[in-house]
Amino acid sequence: MRASDVRAESAIAGATAPRIAGLAEVQRALLAWHRRHGMGAPWRTSRDxxxxxxxxxxxxxxxxxxxxxxxxxxxxxxxxxxxxxxxxxxxxxxxxxxxxxxxxxxxxxxxxxxxxxxxxxxxxxxxxxxxxxxxxxxxxxxxxxxGRPAACIDTNVRRVLGRLAGEERITPAALRRLAGEALVVRKPARWNQALMDYGARICTPRPKCDACVVAEWCASRASKTRGTKDELPSDGRRVAEERATYEIDTTPKRMQQRRRVPADDAARRYYRGRTIDLLRGLAPGGCIDVDALPPLLGGRHPKPSLRQMRAIVASLVRDGLAVLRPEAVPPAVSLPED
DNA sequence: AAGACGGGGAG
DNA sequence: CTCCCAGTCTT
The missing domain is CATH 1.10.340.30 (Hypothetical protein; domain 2)
Structure with missing residues (x-):
């Protein structure tokens, strides 16, 4: 890629539009890596x-x-x-x-x-x-x-493309543009799988840069290895000593005030799952009293009150995941047998 | 923009 | 223990 190309594109897409240097080589290297190391998922070869x-x-x-x-x-x-x-x-x-x-x-x-x-x-x-x-x-x-030229964008692709472009906190719009530009339109499925697989196996949140086949084109790695250790974090904090300097930490800015899920929200979600799993275990057509559920659900969280239990069941009913048996007194619940 | 929504594996 | 994952829908 020539500098004039970059300028021409930038004039159209905006001066700050993230790009990947050596894109053609990156595509070739990742496809070659995928041929050797890609996981053989059963749907990979299916066109269904x-x-x-x-x-x-x-x-x-x-x-x-x-x-x-x-x-x-x-x-x-x-x-x-x-x-x-x-x-x-x-x-x-x-x-x-x-x-x-x-x-x-x-x-x-x-x-x-x-x-x-x-x-x-x-x-x-x-x-x-x-x-x-x-x-x-x-x-x-x-x-x-x-076989349509559609770019899959998941958390892996965001990480891989973001790092290659040196833009670890890329905006969704910029990511879509970058993913579309990087897409190998001749074999979109292979490319999508290669990119996702690479993010899952090599370019992980704590990346295995020593095993990376595109490290020489990685803007994120380049920016991290260039400076001394003391220059690494822009906010003045030092990276962990045991972490190699070429490992890039893309941990989102969640350090202070990490969003902690309220305890009863976690409990509620947990008991929703436990309830469904219990209903799965009933004989087909079977049901169970709502008020009998709390003791049966196990306890990583405070046992739900009857009132909370009914609210949880109601939410499952609202979602179509469970039904109340109208004939049952007291109320009983089951999976929707349709 | 922020929540809700599961369960299991990795560190 | 905490963090994260081949996201999507609702408010």
Whole structure:
């Protein structure tokens, strides 16, 4: 890349627009790395949009190591979009066991119901209009299944591209621009996987720069290794002694006033999950008294009062994850058997 | 812009 | 123990 190119682009995109030096070499190096070290996820070689969708939704805020076995189980239970579309809520929630964020499972079924009627949108834009399919999931389906030039942007991609451009706190708009520019349009799926995989394995929050194949083009590494140790932190604090100087700390500015989740919010979330898991274990069609739940839920948190327990159940009902049995006195709850 | 929403693995 | 993860929706 020539300096004149940079200036020309900057005039259009703005003087501060982040760029990656040696982009073509970076693309080549990361694709080569991925060929050797990429993880062989089962949906990697599939062109079935349903496979891509299931994998992408499962991957939302969930590490791949946990997605793989869950993906196999889920597809065994619901091999096609048609099968999922016709499944009961209870069966879908049961198949989602261990994944968390259970509303994802219901949105996934809702998406399946849409595509079995309307067919699959092939463009990221159209995919994004479906509930539960955001920019990331839409880009996964569009690129993996349909070969569309859509850039997946997740936390890994943000970290890798941000560091390469020397812009660790990149804005969403600048990141979208940078990701689109970096996308290898000839093989978008491979490129997306390479970038995400690299962020998950090498360019991690505490990066393994000694194993990095693009370190020589990394603006973040360059800026960190150039100065002496005393110059590193701009706020005047020293980095930890045991950390190598070339390791880049991209820890967000959360040091003071780290947002601590209120205790009862954590407890509430915990007991929502515990309740669903308990309902999963009931015999199909079975239910349980709401007031009998608190002692059964285990206790990393203060045991919920009956009042809190009813509120938790109500929130699950509101989300469609549970139903109250109208005939039961006192109130009883179960998974929606549909 | 800020919350809500799980569960498990890594450090 | 804390932090983090192939995000998305709601307020």
């Amino acid at each position: 949009p349903y496979h891509a969708l299931v994998a992408a939704v499962m991957a939302q805020q969930t590490q791949m190591a946990r997605v793989l076995p869950a993906y196999e189980r889920f597809l065994a239970a619901f091999p096609t979009a048609e099968a999922l579309a016709g499944a009961t809520t209870a069966d879908v929630i049961r198949a989602w066991s261990g994944m968390g964020y259970n509303q994802r499972a219901l949105r996934l079924r809702a998406a399946a119901r849409i595509v079995v009627v309307d067919g699959w949108p092939r463009e990221m834009e159209a995919l994004s209009t479906i509930d539960g399919i955001g920019p990331f999931t839409a880009a996964v389906v569009a690129s993996f299944a349909f």
